[in-house]
Amino acid sequence: MIIEYQDVNYKMLSKYMLNYHRLCDWYINRPHNINDLQYRNICDVVKGITAVYNDSSLLKQQVIKLTWWDKENLSDDVICDIIGIKQRALLRARTSILDRLASEIGYV
Numbered sequence: 001m002i003i004e005y006q007d008v009n010y011k012m013l014s015k016y017m018l019n020y021h022r023l024c025d026w027y028i029n030r031p032h033n034i035n036d037l038q039y040r041n042i043c044d045v046v047k048g049i050t051a052v053y054n055d056s057s058l059l060k061q062q063v064i065k066l067t068w069w070d071k072e073n074l075s076d077d078v079i080c081d082i083i084g085i086k087q088r089a090l091l092r093a094r095t096s097i098l099d100r101l102a103s104e105i106g107y108v
Helices: 010-018 020-028 036-055 058-069 076-083 087-105
Strands: none
Touching (some): 010 020, 010 036, 010 058, 010 087, 036 058, 058 076, 058 087
């Protein structure tokens, strides 16, 4: 079996997830200082994150909320205790979510 290596910038995708609510504000109320290309990229990211979240299982939705959207900045151990999974499963879930986001927004 041949496995293709995908060069995905997980830090950038994670930053998109962290800034989702601010990007939504920009999507709804377009700032005057961004051009059409930037606005189109914001639209793609917002729609991609929304699609990933809506199509995810309840477990992955909890991972998204606790990892990126919760303002308390919980550690991985606390997130694992809340959800009831092992740390390795949490890392796999995050990677799966970010891979799905990359394919959803057409990240190259």
